[in-house]
Amino acid sequence: MGEVHDRPIIGIVPTQDLAAGRIEIRDEYLDAIVMAGGTPLVLPLTEDTGVYETLFPLVDGFVLSGGHDIDPARYGGDASNDKLGELTPMRDAVEYLVLSYAYKYDVPTLGICRGMQMMNVFFGGTLYIDLADQFDGPQGITQDMLKHQQTIDYSEPSHFVDIVQSSKLGNLLQTGRITTNSMHHQGVCVLAPLLNPVAFGPDGLVEAIEVKDRSFMMGVQWHPEFFAGAKKMGCIFASLVDEAGLSAIRQQNGRKPLPIVPPEARAGAWPEVGRRSEG
Template identity: 35%
Template sequence: MSLSPPLIGITLDSEEPGGYSRMPWYALRRNYAETVARAGGLPVLLPHEPHLAAAFLDRIDGLVVTGGAFDIDPALFGAEARAGLVLKSGRTRFELAMVQGALERDMPILGICGGQQLLNVALGGTLIQHIPDEVAGALAHEQPNSRSEPGHWVEIAAGTRLAAIVGETRIPVNSAHHQAVRQVAPGCLINAIAPDGVVEGIEATDRTFCIGVQWHPEYDISPADSALLRAFVGACRT
């Protein structure tokens, strides 16, 4: 086992001119990098350069695919787009290149919120495009309270890697999404589910570490969140 901290690549969000800068700019909440560092990793932020994906993957030890206020293009999973979707094609193109390359190398991957959705699509699954339209009696998955507080609970599936990591059958989570997994990708199983039946976590059973969660563990609102980050960074050390 290496004594040096593993290098953890974290994907960035991108914005058009306005607000922070009159030029296009990247963005990332500090808590993504802070929690990776606290878990023992050395965080590095990844700009959207698909042609450099292989070079990034040659250098990093693990990949975090972050969330954001945008949607995965339904064309990627063979569906027609509903009205009102927000697409960031450059970001998605880069993240797909990174995820596909990481999967080929069996590099540890942690997908967070939209990162879980992208992971499911990259592995061959599909998405619900708007939960309120498709899930009767759905919870407020765009929770009205602060993301630093729980929005609801999720049940952790027994026998899964996530269950072994968190050591709980039910954990509180924050919730900031309007899309979710519909059809789970081949080779993956559901490891967490909300009371309304929405899939909250998936994992690939044939990979060293390949987990997606729909909530935001970087806010560290429960012991389960920090346990997940530590387990991910630990897998990146081998």
Template identity: 30%
Template sequence: MTKRPVIGIPLDSENGGGYSALPWYALRQNYCEAVVKAGGTPILLPHHADRAEQYLSMIDGLLIAGGAFDVDPTLFGATERHGTVTLKEGRTAFELAICKGAHARGMPILGICGGQQLLAVILGSTLIQHIPDEVETALAHEQPNPRTEPGHEVVVTEGTLLHRVTGQAQFPVNSAHHQAVKAVPAGLVVNAVAPDGVIEGVEDPAHPFCLGVQWHPEYSISPADDAILAAFVKACSA
């Protein structure tokens, strides 16, 4: 039997309501289905920061998913929090621990949407806390049409990992975010930009596979999305 790489995906969490009156974990199925389609075996990780190293010993790669919450602005040096910012402190604490551990190990990492923002902050970036307040003539980055459809296109930076993986200079993506990477430190590379100038992806060229994208490739909007997941899982097999 072919060994399939194990991909750890931290769960989302809610304090209660809907599924259960008590606190519960959840994750959209298409994250797991996209990993399986790409040849990996997903396992879902609950939020125990003190178990991060043990989790890392069980997986071959780490996928940080998005969610309806934001990175704590204090983590990138902001002294004020925009009124739209929503925190999930337990999830963020766990993802900080496991993402830092994965990066230190040279483990393949894929950050999606809010996961890309967290990855960027860990590597020294700052964030725009609310795009409509900071970007003139901004696109609708929280697109009004379904997430299963494109919201806009991105232009890919030539020579980046994202460019090598997708083989595309430009392709359509969906868009479901009100924050974005604002500035990156030396050593971190911007790999994609929206038509309004908003940063849509970052990567660490000093790492074997450390890629973040602002959109959701698990929806498979274009062949480029499938190529991103396939390349990530292949890297986890190495």
């Protein structure tokens, strides 16, 4: 094992429990990063953007974890849909900020379940608010036949996923088909133009995405943290941590606080990372 400072720092966006006034993260996320050789850092959720101006330059990679539904106002969806689950606006805003920073500075990022959906929304795509209500796959497999919200333990796979073998994910997994767990009721509807779809469920639903012009920005609809370490999906976290190590080397001579532009200053919906000042 390397020295502590040799282990890339992976910032994890947690789940927000509004009723209890707390943030939460499952041990599986932390364990997956540790087993891959990284140092997990759970990010706070706060309106004080100065916190992120200070934190982000210290982070070598990000994980957007699973969680609640994304506000449909962010992608032009119907907020009155009665299948819509609980929303966490603060988390939406922080994840947008993470993705703005990660894309601008090519910081390796892995989106898991909701995290993959947020990637699609951030880059301009849309979501099905509820798969059972809105989506039937082109192969005629209905949501009654394929349950995306499994009732068995999360450590057990529930359906197969076909992988585009020429993709980064395909190269990592070294197979054209894997079995995955599944615990979501939303999914990618219109794919953002900057994303490549690199895995599909039996019903044709997009199950993994990659950003076309970055070294490692990947999203998976399933939860690979339950199959991490020496198991079949540990390579996903290992690749994230390896890429984060390379990112740390690239950035080691230029880390400084980064300005965050508030929405009112640019007529936007969310804050975003500003341009790094020169000199």
